[in-house]
Amino acid sequence: MSNTTDERVRRASVFSKILSMPEVGAFLGAIAIFILFTSRDTTGNFAGLGGLAGWSDIASTIGMVGIAVSLLMIAGEFDLSSGVMVGSVGLLIGLLVTEFNMNIWLAIIIGLVFAGAIGFLNGWLVHKTKLPSFIVTLATFFVLKGANLAYTMMVTGAVRVTGVDKAPGYQSAYNIFAYQFIVSPDGGVHSFQIQASVIWWVGFTLLGTWVLTRTKFGNWIYAAGGDANAARNAGVPVARTKIALFVTTALTAGLVGVIDVLRLQGMQAGQGIGYEFFYIIAAAVGGTLLTGGAGSAIGASIGAVIMGMAYIGIPYAQWDSNWTSTFLGLILFTAVMVNTYIGRKARGGKR
Amino acid sequence: MANALELRNVEKSFGSVIALQGVSIEVEEGAVTCILGDNGAGKSTLIKILSGVHKPSKGEFIVAGQPADYDSPRDALDAGIATVFQDLATIPLMSIWRNFFIGNEITKGWGPFQFLDVATMRAITKQQLLAMGIDLRDVNQQIGTLSGGERQAVAIARAEYFGAKVLILDEPTSALGVRQSGIVLKYLLKAKERGVAVIFITHNPSHAFLVGDRFFLLNRGRLLNRFERSNVQMEELTKAMAGGRDLETLTEEIEAVRARG
Numbered sequence: 045m046s047n048t049t050d051e052r053v054r055r056a057s058v059f060s061k062i063l064s065m066p067e068v069g070a071f072l073g074a075i076a077i078f079i080l081f082t083s084r085d086t087t088g089n090f091a092g093l094g095g096l097a098g099w100s101d102i103a104s105t106i107g108m109v110g111i112a113v114s115l116l117m118i119a120g121e122f123d124l125s126s127g128v129m130v131g132s133v134g135l136l137i138g139l140l141v142t143e144f145n146m147n148i149w150l151a152i153i154i155g156l157v158f159a160g161a162i163g164f165l166n167g168w169l170v171h172k173t174k175l176p177s178f179i180v181t182l183a184t185f186f187v188l189k190g191a192n193l194a195y196t197m198m199v200t201g202a203v204r205v206t207g208v209d210k211a212p213g214y215q216s217a218y219n220i221f222a223y224q225f226i227v228s229p230d231g232g233v234h235s236f237q238i239q240a241s242v243i244w245w246v247g248f249t250l251l252g253t254w255v256l257t258r259t260k261f262g263n264w265i266y267a268a269g270g271d272a273n274a275a276r277n278a279g280v281p282v283a284r285t286k287i288a289l290f291v292t293t294a295l296t297a298g299l300v301g302v303i304d305v306l307r308l309q310g311m312q313a314g315q316g317i318g319y320e321f322f323y324i325i326a327a328a329v330g331g332t333l334l335t336g337g338a339g340s341a342i343g344a345s346i347g348a349v350i351m352g353m354a355y356i357g358i359p360y361a362q363w364d365s366n367w368t369s370t371f372l373g374l375i376l377f378t379a380v381m382v383n384t385y386i387g388r389k390a391r392g393g394k395r
Numbered sequence: 396m397a398n399a400l401e402l403r404n405v406e407k408s409f410g411s412v413i414a415l416q417g418v419s420i421e422v423e424e425g426a427v428t429c430i431l432g433d434n435g436a437g438k439s440t441l442i443k444i445l446s447g448v449h450k451p452s453k454g455e456f457i458v459a460g461q462p463a464d465y466d467s468p469r470d471a472l473d474a475g476i477a478t479v480f481q482d483l484a485t486i487p488l489m490s491i492w493r494n495f496f497i498g499n500e501i502t503k504g505w506g507p508f509q510f511l512d513v514a515t516m517r518a519i520t521k522q523q524l525l526a527m528g529i530d531l532r533d534v535n536q537q538i539g540t541l542s543g544g545e546r547q548a549v550a551i552a553r554a555e556y557f558g559a560k561v562l563i564l565d566e567p568t569s570a571l572g573v574r575q576s577g578i579v580l581k582y583l584l585k586a587k588e589r590g591v592a593v594i595f596i597t598h599n600p601s602h603a604f605l606v607g608d609r610f611f612l613l614n615r616g617r618l619l620n621r622f623e624r625s626n627v628q629m630e631e632l633t634k635a636m637a638g639g640r641d642l643e644t645l646t647e648e649i650e651a652v653r654a655r656g
Contacts, residue, residue: 258510260500263489267497270486277480279469279498337488 066331067343069383073329073375074350081357090360093227095353097236103352104245105300107345109319110326111252112296114344116289117327118256120269120336121177123166123290125184126297126323130316132188133159133301135196138205138311141214148213148306156298162188163294167287177290189317196313206310214306221299222307241303245345248296252341265289269336325372326351329379350375398460399424399561399592400445400476405454407440414440415616418454421609422561427583427593429603431636432613438596441613442565445594446478447471459560477559479550481566487539491531492520494538495553519556527552527585544575548582555586562586563594568602580606600633612636 062068082091089095109126116123133155140151166184170177196203208214221240228235256262264285267275272282297316305311328334329350330343354372358365400422407415415437422428432438443449444456447465456463458474465471468478485494496516502509520534529548531541538546547567554562564583568576584606587593597603603610610627612620612635620635 254510258513260502260509260511263493263497263500263511266489266493267486270488274486275497277468277478279472333488337486 065340066333066338066383067340067346068331069386070330070343070346070350070379073379073382074346074353077350077353077357077375081353081361084357084361084363086362087360090357093229093236094234095356095360097227097238098356099349099352100242100245101237101239101352102355103345103348104239104241105303106319106322106326106351107245107348108241108248109293109296109300110323110330110344110348111248111341112289112293113320113323114327114330114332114339114341115252115256115265116286116293117324117332117334118269118336118339119265119286119289120272121170121286121289122181122324123163123293124178124181124320125162125166125188126181126293127316127319127321128185128188128192129159129162129294129297130301130304130319131192131311131314132162132316133298134305134311134315135192135205135313137302137305138208139196139199141211142205142207143199146211148208148211148217151211152217152302155302156295159294159298159301160291163291164287166294167290170290171283171287185320193313203313204310205305208305208311209309217302218306221303239307241300244299244303245348249341249345252344256341261285261288266337269333269338271337322351325376329376331383347379350379397424398422399458400594401455401457402444402451403455403457405444405451405456407444407449408452413616415444415451418613418616418618420611420618420621422592422594423609424560424592425587425590426608427587427595427606429607429610430594430596430613431598431600431603431610431632433598433636435615436613437616438598438613440616442478442563442596445471445561445563446476475558475560476563477554477557477561478563478565479547479554479567481570485538485546485550488537490535491524491538491541491549492517492534495520495523495534495549495556499557523552523556524549527555527582529582542575542578543571544578547571547579551579551582551586555589555591559591561592561594563596565596566598567595568597568599576602598636600636601629604629604632 078091085091085095087094109130113123113126136158137148137151137155140146140154141148162184166177166181169175169180173180193203196205221244223240224237225240226235227238256265264275264280264282267278267280268282268285276282301316304315326347327339327344329347330340330345332339332343351372354375355368358368358371398421402418402420405415405418406413418437418441420428420430430438430441440449444451447468447470450464458476463474465474471478486497489497492513501512501516503512504510517534521531524531524534527548529545529552531545538549541549551562551564567579567583571579580602583593583595587606595603595607608624610622610632611618622632622635
């Protein structure tokens with residue numbers, strides 16, 4: 045059947061087909077950033093294992109939540125409470141193990157159940173009140189931000205929780221979530237640490253891509269964000285799909301909270317605040333449409349790689365790292381603009 | 396032919412507003428039943444009763460000889476009554492085959508490991524559209540790249556493939572140009588030929604006259620008139636729809652204005 049061609053099919057070149065994929069702009073951008081920092085590198089490590097260990101560390105946790113945020117954005121919703129959730133779950137686990145001597149595994153489960161419940165509440169409120177998710181999750185963000193600080197101060201008398209490493213079960217949890225793989229190609233002269241979170245991140249990228257492109261649920265995500273009314277008329281459970289994505293986003297942020305609290309052996313009350321924008325930037329740079337209906341998991345991962353490379357590349361180039369956010373802002377704007385432009389060109393000028 | 400669907404003396408009121416009153420229609424299998432009416436005639440309320448959104452306040456709703464009592468559009472859909480809404484039929488950024496199977500995806504695998512059977516869905520989409528005479532290019536392209544008429548056609552083919560015995564088309568031509576309208580009317584006749592009971596809702600008597608077998612005229616919530624194809628002319632239909640004398644008066648008024656200019 046695929047052999048019969050129609051004379052009206054303008055022979056779409058492989059090139060323009062590739063260009064019309066949303067993540068391609070981000071991929072080209074990542075290569076450009078890589079070349080930029082490799083050429084400006086003063087240490088000679090950026091293009092090697094040292095650089096990889098550095099940027100993959102940063103990219104992994106941004107990417108994990110970035111993928112979930114990307115799926116949520118494809119479905120047409122935002123979650124501004126995803127950053128603070130990292131702190132909330134980390135602090136909750138920290139307080140449970142240090143104040144109640146709880147086994148860390150039990151604390152992790154409680155932390156993730158808490159995250160899932162807040163995610164469900166976000167989705168349910170958006171569904172029931174019909175208010176924009178931007179407002180609902182902004183409210184959740186501020187509620188949690190205040191609670192994180194107030195509760196930590198109340199219980200510990202300080203703005204941080206420490207001593208998580210003394211909890212029962214810590215080592216086994218650390219091995220799963222925060223292990224550092226030592227890589228030393230020259231037999232111990234130089235060694236680099238690759239984080240366990242990188243493996244989680246790669247897994248999330250594969251899982252996210254599979255869900256989006258090859259499952260029923262993925263089809264519903266695109267449909268819910270593309271046109272919620274048409275989706276509903278076709279029998280797609282739009283509300284359930286969106287609520288499931290709010291829960292997924294909160295759970296993923298919670299998982300990053302678990303990773304952080306194990307790795308840092310404690311947590312600051314302000315941890316995670318501001319991360320929500322990293323996740324949104326990663327998704328947007330990766331070609332996710334802010335109005336919903338289009339995007340990909342791999343795109344969000346590439347967006348996270350770009351951010352990781354910027355964070356490592358700027359100090360390697362001996363630029364003033366105070367400018368990192370400015371640099372990210374410019375990347376965000378340029379990437380979204382180029383993505384939109386390429387997409388328009390590749391589709392033959394339409395939309 | 397048997398009646399696929401019937402309304403007997405149906406009334407629908409919302410509080411003190413009576414939207415429909417004493418409406419009786421019969422819809423035959425393998426025929427096109429047109430429901431004509433100007434804005435505010437009660438067409439939307441009628442569609443919503445037929446598609447399971449509203450329940451009639453009074454009267455009987457009979458589907459395939461059995462009284463029907465639907466709580467949701469899903470119930471009506473399960474009974475084989477599919478509605479193609481004018482703008483809400485497809486999702487522009489998704490591919491044609493994804494649109495075709497949305498909400499009815501074919502999966503392989505087991506439990507949490509179910510995944511989409513993409514190849515089968517692509518093949519069925521292509522084959523079903525061809526069977527309807529829709530000569531399409533590439534089922535992977537975004538449906539937004541198709542013309543308005545083609546999108547309606549995909550929605551019609553989809554409704555049929557998923558077992559629609561009654562197909563309700565809500566103003567399918569009102570936003571389309573002449574040529575595109577023609578395309579939709581052609582596919583509508585294809586559906587009829589395959590034995591589907593087609594309900595064509597429109598305010599355009601010339602489109603209705605092109606394809607209709609039976610015509611019901613609604614005005615201000617009441618059934619004003621009914622015609623069979625054999626006993627009605629185009630002029631009569633247009634006149635009846637515009638309220639007969641109203642149109643004559645309007646014509647005179649317009650001519651008076653033109654004469655002055």
